[in-house]
Amino acid sequence: MAMSGGRDDGEPMMEMNTTPLIDVMLVLLIMFIITLPIPTHAVKVDLPVNSKTPQNPIDSEKNKVTIAADGAIAWNGSPVNELTLRQYLDTTAGMNPEPELHFQPDPAAKYEVVDRVLAVIKRSNVTKLGFIGNEQYRNDF
Structure with missing residues (x-):
């Protein structure tokens, strides 16, 4: 690295010597590079x-x-939505022999949802429908 020697007229040098500063910065840069952890190139991915x-x-x-x-x-x-449920029901209605459809709503399920699902089942022309779990209501009335 070059250092300026000043002028020949005997006046003091007014410029700051940056050589030691650059040397210290290079040493720090090398120390940071050395202390970095080695990167691992293996990435674990769970593929289907x-x-x-x-x-x-x-x-x-x-x-x-x-x-x-x-x-x-x-x-x-x-889990399915009503459209997918309708597609499955239409597929089962066209099968020969038609499979049984078991319907089991939770006792705490809202009647509105149960009614919508029953309407989808009725529109799909399913003929073999059974309600499962009705025995849980036998002591309620």
């Missing part, structure tokens, strides 16, 4: 398992529609 046969949510013998207390609708244990 590809099954050879697609999962069919419709059982050929019996299917179960449940309604939870919060109003969530489930088809064979997996």
Whole structure:
């Protein structure tokens, strides 16, 4: 690194010597680079398992529609909305022989949700419908 030697006329040098400052900055930079942890290039990712046969949510013998207390609708244990429920019901109505449909609302479920689901079931022309869990109400009346 170059250092200025001043002028020949004997006047004092008015410039600051930056060489030691640059040297200290370079040493600090090297120390920070050395103390950095070694980056790991392996990233663990849980990938989905590809099954050879697609999962069919419709059982050929019996299917179960449940309604939870919060109003969530489930088809064979997996949550669905009313449109998907209608698609599943239309598929089962066209099967030969038609599978049974078990309907089980939670006792704390709102009547409005139960009524909407029953209307979807009626519009899909399902002929084999059974209410599951009615025995829990036998002592209420």
